[in-house]
């Protein structure tokens with residue numbers, strides 16, 4: 497009962513402290529006194545509170561794809577700049593009715609017409625070229641036949657006014673805002689920026705992400721592990737996950753579990769916007785990461801959450817002038833590392849990039865089998881989603897614990913098992929986070 501009351505107090509404090517760093521510290525100490533781990537949702541809230549978009553920067557248009565625009569973009573031209581033929585054919589006056597027309601000239605894209613259309617005339621015109629004065633429709637070349645070098649017969653004698661013509665300014669007008677601040681620059685927006693003469697744009701830059709694997713047992717990918725050693729698979733995995741999350745990701749190289757080595761590498765990592773360490777955050781004798789982070793001025797926001805896999809997750813911030821460096825200490829087990837990255841680091845990267853604190857999308861799917869969920873933590877378990885049928889279904893993969901990368905490779909989602917439920921029956925609906 498006492499425990500229950502404590503939890504309510506913690507909830508109240510969390511609700512009233514937004515933005516106050518000292519209050520966070522006192523809340524985390526209250527939490528450690530109560531020895532109650534944060535839920536995933538509480539931990540996500542704390543991470544989200546420390547995320548704000550990076551300062552905008554001007555970049556060449558060729559480097560802007562995928563970034564978030566930080567200014568409104570106005571057009572400096574009308575588009576199209578003239579009434580424009582949308583087909584190869586003959587520019588005509590739609591009110592004329594006679595099948596045979598005298599050809600006045602040939603108008604290619606990039607040239608301008610020299611003659612106005614009079615009754616009984618037409619001009620041969622190519623896609624993209626400006627319509628001559630007097631013309632208001634295009635008859636496609638397939639619906640015409642040449643009678644002589646200077647005469648064409650139209651099979652379609654009464655085209656609708658405006659047929660195959662895009663009027664001047666129909667797409668956009670000079671001065672009009674065509675892409676708004678906050679838009680993610682997809683290829684189509686890049687095209688609009690190019691069309692409207694913006695060779696550089698103000699954007700929120702890609703967050704710099706530093707990855708630091710830690711552990712005495714780790715050897716490089718190209719090496720054959722000796723006794724007691726394993727290859728560093730997390731480093732490349734997290735760089736790949738970071739790149740996929742649209743961060744500018746680099747791996748700093750493996751740090752050994754020594755105070756000096758960690759100190760040196762962590763100093764380097766703190767130059768990034770997001771610093772992700774893996775390993776060394778559990779309760780082992782050589783798990784020195786939290787201590788060294790604290791010595792280097794990184795303030796702990798939380799350590800350990802009610803998540804399986806991923807309980808040892810550590811999160812803190814380092815104030816560096818105006819900016820915050822977000823520091824995540826992920827557990828070393830590869831599956832835990834990836835789950836924690838996807839749940840926490842990915843949305844943080846998105847928020848810094850101006851895209852908002854959001855995970856990848858989830859879908860609801862029907863569990864295919866019974867499942868018993870032990871423990872008192874929410875679980876995000878490697879799962880195989882089948883979305884081919886009319887109803888999505890999911891299988892939780894029989895994984896061998898959080899070092900089991902081979903099973904993770906079969907997974908296309910993480911099935912979320914909420915903290916409050918233990919027994920799952922076939923047909924129960926689960927959220928599956930797509931990975």
Ligand code: AMP
Nearest residue numbers: 709711728729730731775776827828829
């Ligand atoms: P730790 O969190 O440091 O206690 O590590 C937990 C487990 O994850 C240990 O079995 C480590 O060997 C393994 N591990 C830690 N870092 C890596 C890494 N970079 N690549 C692959 N496995 C790792």
Ligand code: MG
Nearest residue numbers: 711775776828
């Ligand atoms: Mg370790």
